[in-house]
Amino acid sequence: MDIVVERLTKRYGPQKAVDNVSFRVKAGEVLGFLGPNGAGKTTTMKAIACYIKPEEGDILVGGYSIHEHPEIIKKNIGYLAENNPLYQEMNIIDFLEFIAKIHGIPKYLIPERILDMIRTCGLEGEKHKLIGELSKGYQQRVGLAQALIHDPDILILDEPTTGLDPNQIVEIRELIKRIGKEKTVILSSHILAEVEATCDRILIINNGRIVVDGTAAELRKQAQGNEILKLGVQGGNIDAIFESLFEIETIDSIDLLDSDKQLFEVQSLPSTSSVKAIFDTCVRKNYYITELTPTETKLEDIFRVLTLH
Amino acid sequence: MKQIIHIAGRELSTFFDSLTAYVLIVIFLGFSGFFTWIYGADVFFVGQANLNTFFTVAYWSLFIFIPALTMRSIAGELKSGTLELLLTKPVSDWQLILGKFLSTFLLIVIALAPTVIYYFTLWAIGPVDHSAILLGYMGLLLMSMVYISIGLLASCVASNPIIASLVALSVGIFFHIIFDVLAANFVGFLGSFFSYLSLSTHFESISRGVVDSKDLIYFFSIAFLCLFTSKMILSNRNL
Numbered sequence: 408m409d410i411v412v413e414r415l416t417k418r419y420g421p422q423k424a425v426d427n428v429s430f431r432v433k434a435g436e437v438l439g440f441l442g443p444n445g446a447g448k449t450t451t452m453k454a455i456a457c458y459i460k461p462e463e464g465d466i467l468v469g470g471y472s473i474h475e476h477p478e479i480i481k482k483n484i485g486y487l488a489e490n491n492p493l494y495q496e497m498n499i500i501d502f503l504e505f506i507a508k509i510h511g512i513p514k515y516l517i518p519e520r521i522l523d524m525i526r527t528c529g530l531e532g533e534k535h536k537l538i539g540e541l542s543k544g545y546q547q548r549v550g551l552a553q554a555l556i557h558d559p560d561i562l563i564l565d566e567p568t569t570g571l572d573p574n575q576i577v578e579i580r581e582l583i584k585r586i587g588k589e590k591t592v593i594l595s596s597h598i599l600a601e602v603e604a605t606c607d608r609i610l611i612i613n614n615g616r617i618v619v620d621g622t623a624a625e626l627r628k629q630a631q632g633n634e635i636l637k638l639g640v641q642g643g644n645i646d647a648i649f650e651s652l653f654e655i656e657t658i659d660s661i662d663l664l665d666s667d668k669q670l671f672e673v674q675s676l677p678s679t680s681s682v683k684a685i686f687d688t689c690v691r692k693n694y695y696i697t698e699l700t701p702t703e704t705k706l707e708d709i710f711r712v713l714t715l716h
Numbered sequence: 717m718k719q720i721i722h723i724a725g726r727e728l729s730t731f732f733d734s735l736t737a738y739v740l741i742v743i744f745l746g747f748s749g750f751f752t753w754i755y756g757a758d759v760f761f762v763g764q765a766n767l768n769t770f771f772t773v774a775y776w777s778l779f780i781f782i783p784a785l786t787m788r789s790i791a792g793e794l795k796s797g798t799l800e801l802l803l804t805k806p807v808s809d810w811q812l813i814l815g816k817f818l819s820t821f822l823l824i825v826i827a828l829a830p831t832v833i834y835y836f837t838l839w840a841i842g843p844v845d846h847s848a849i850l851l852g853y854m855g856l857l858l859m860s861m862v863y864i865s866i867g868l869l870a871s872c873v874a875s876n877p878i879i880a881s882l883v884a885l886s887v888g889i890f891f892h893i894i895f896d897v898l899a900a901n902f903v904g905f906l907g908s909f910f911s912y913l914s915l916s917t918h919f920e921s922i923s924r925g926v927v928d929s930k931d932l933i934y935f936f937s938i939a940f941l942c943l944f945t946s947k948m949i950l951s952n953r954n955l
Contacts, residue, residue: 453800478808484804496733497726
């Protein structure tokens with residue numbers, strides 16, 4: 408099922424939480440939703456899950472509009488809300504049974520589905536406990552189990568790994584990856600590495616607007632622009648090396664990083680590479696290269712640049 | 717309809733799991749039994765085979781108990797965030813409201829059920845007006861229906877369960893006595909208007925054994941109005 412968000416706008420009082428946002432998620436895609444706190448991620452996800460109604464714009468899920476057929480959309484969506492609300496006073500099995508009934512799963516299939524979910528989400532040891540007695544990580548698994556129990560085509564997960572320990576984070580990520588092979592997944596997070604590890608596509612939202620839409624590789628490319636090299640050259644006087652490097656036509660700027668180790672940061676002109684020229688120059692002047700590393704812009708830096716203003 | 721039953725079933729089991737239901741039933745039966753059989757204007761003192769005393773006690777105790785039962789219904793779900801869990805499942809706003817209504821109503825029916833013993837006991841003692849007792853129970857159920865709807869509405873309006881219960885009680889007290897008092901103080905149109913609004917007028921006329929469509933319309937229209945407003949408030953949420 409495709410998800411098409413068309414000019415979505417949602418206001419809270421005078422403030423626009425989401426401002427004219429449009430995007431499309433293809434069936435089988437895993438979309439990472441990024442943005443600083445209060446950017447409008449949760450609002451957009453709540454609107455897709457039919458919990459809130461946007462003032463303007465529409466969302467089509469598998470061709471059905473959230474305004475006209477919310478009940479059909481809700482049947483096909485598994486939703487894990489941000490703070491993972493659960494009935495604390497119920498035990499896991501009763502709770503999952505209730506959710507299964509609400510989803511209209513045939514009675515004879517319910518025990519099988521519950522067992523399946525308990526296995527998939529690693530809840531075997533805790534299944535008779537009350538939800539309120541579980542640790543946060545296990546509660547998060549129950550949250551995932553309730554989102555998955557009716558085998559939905561679309562999964563919407565709002566910060567699924569907050570509060571989990573590193574092992575659980577890895578487990579949940581793997582689970583999402585496994586699920587993502589068959590289902591459309593929208594996942595929000597603050598953690599860029601997580602999004603990079605699990606998602607096919609990244610959407611960065613800031614102040615209610617989309618600022619980036621693309622794969623992690625595209626994002627890097629876009630933000631990186633010019634080639635930046637970390638270069639170490641020895642075998643000559645530092646000033647002489649500096650000057651010979653400056654003679655290379657494709658080099659835009661050179662910064663001295665460390666005068667003892669003779670480390671430079673070399674930035675090339677747009678869409679050129681200076682690697683070969685540097686190498687040739689060094690051979691000609693009898694210098695030797697101690698280090699030549701392309702500097703990769705970190706996703707974190709891109710995120711900061713794009714969302715700081 | 718299935719969704720309503722599932723929601724009501726879950727809610728009802730929460731009432732029993734959290735002991736609320738047992739506390740309510742024990743206190744209710746204790747009170748009504750004490751005043752019907754042992755103390756004050758009890759059956760033996762009155763010397764008539766009717767359950768009027770019981771109906772009066774139930775009339776008051778249900779009025780006080782119901783807001784305590786309904787206060788958490790929506791406000792509690794909103795506070796704990798589980799409203800989001802429920803409403804992102806294939807459940808409509810109407811189904812949620814009606815499910816909550818049904819669960820409390822069923823709990824009242826369960827609390828009233830053991831008091832049928834009073835009726836059989838009375839039957840053994842003397843000649844009983846069967847239809848009057850039947851209608852008395854009907855009056856209690858209709859009254860509960862109204863107060864549950866008011867309680868649900870209050871729970872939709874107030875975000876805090878305690879406030880919801882106080883709002884429900886203070887709105888309820890108008891129907892329970894204040895309209896009656898006002899009716900006694902006014903004549904003419906205003907007098908009959910307040911008298912029509914007063915729940916006790918309608919309850920008394922039903923428990924006397926007279927079922928008028930006017931009374932039924934009164935109970936059902938208030939309940940519907942409150943439930944409908946609750947649904948509208950829930951649908952227009954801006955969370």
